[in-house]
Amino acid sequence: MSLTDKQVIKDLDHIFLQIISRQLSAEALTWLKAKAELVKNEEKSIQLNMAFAHLPRFSSKAAINIEPEESKAIAQLLPGFKITHWALDRLCRVWLLMQVPADHQDVYFKKINGLFTASEMNEQIALYSALALFHYPEIWVSRCEEGIRSNIGTVLEAIMYHNPYPAAFLSEAAWNQLILKAFFTEKDVNLIVGLHERLNKALADTLNDYVQERLAAHRTVLPEIYKLIEETKEKI
Numbered sequence: 001m002s003l004t005d006k007q008v009i010k011d012l013d014h015i016f017l018q019i020i021s022r023q024l025s026a027e028a029l030t031w032l033k034a035k036a037e038l039v040k041n042e043e044k045s046i047q048l049n050m051a052f053a054h055l056p057r058f059s060s061k062a063a064i065n066i067e068p069e070e071s072k073a074i075a076q077l078l079p080g081f082k083i084t085h086w087a088l089d090r091l092c093r094v095w096l097l098m099q100v101p102a103d104h105q106d107v108y109f110k111k112i113n114g115l116f117t118a119s120e121m122n123e124q125i126a127l128y129s130a131l132a133l134f135h136y137p138e139i140w141v142s143r144c145e146e147g148i149r150s151n152i153g154t155v156l157e158a159i160m161y162h163n164p165y166p167a168a169f170l171s172e173a174a175w176n177q178l179i180l181k182a183f184f185t186e187k188d189v190n191l192i193v194g195l196h197e198r199l200n201k202a203l204a205d206t207l208n209d210y211v212q213e214r215l216a217a218h219r220t221v222l223p224e225i226y227k228l229i230e231e232t233k234e235k236i
Helices: 006-023 026-041 046-057 068-077 088-097 105-118 121-129 137-148 153-160 165-169 172-184 201-216 223-235
Strands: none
Touching: 006 026, 006 068, 006 088, 026 046, 026 088, 046 088, 046 105, 046 121, 088 121, 105 121, 105 137, 121 137, 121 153, 137 153, 137 165, 137 172, 153 165, 153 172, 165 172, 172 201, 172 223, 201 223
16 A cells, blocks of 8 residues: 555546646657556566656656646645645656556565665655655655655755655654754755644654754754744643
8 A cells, every 4th residue: 555545646647647748748758658658567677767767858857837726636635745846857757656566565665666776866856755655655664764864955855845754654753853854954844744743742852952052052043943842842
């Protein structure tokens, strides 16, 4: 199973391809669909690896053109998930990942995990963006945790922003590390799905320690930190 059920994934697949079809050239769309069929039918990962790496040659980095009704449908299908800020090549890569057969967990994991292992920055962004769409969600927790340790801002944003996977599957300790990393790297915590729902005492204590360190170093403290600490006190 994925974070959502198979019908939801199928519906998202349809919406994504609809958006892609409006912006890719006829030649590029034909190439992408042909590669998707090869990915669906191959035993190994040769076509997947090649298509995933070569995709930007056929797709631009322009912002996707998404209709309001499409954004609404995506939000209803997968609450918290948004793609309005994505580039076209990112969406194409995520859609391609959705074509990987998930009949056998070990094979499925090996194929996608291989992409993580060899990925460059933009490929990582697509992979982490797709966490909520992968099947067998529990097996991707360690990958998500590894991503949180990244020093690449855009990779962190792919994990943190409009991504329901971390809140749904990370342990309390890993979740707290994500929130602290968001503040430490000056990310917009308001874009983190599940932020208020997963407040906990350990996080409040960690944020309080962080505040004291900032003040001792005569550095500014974001007001959101104080708000979260107070909200946690009210909650517990």
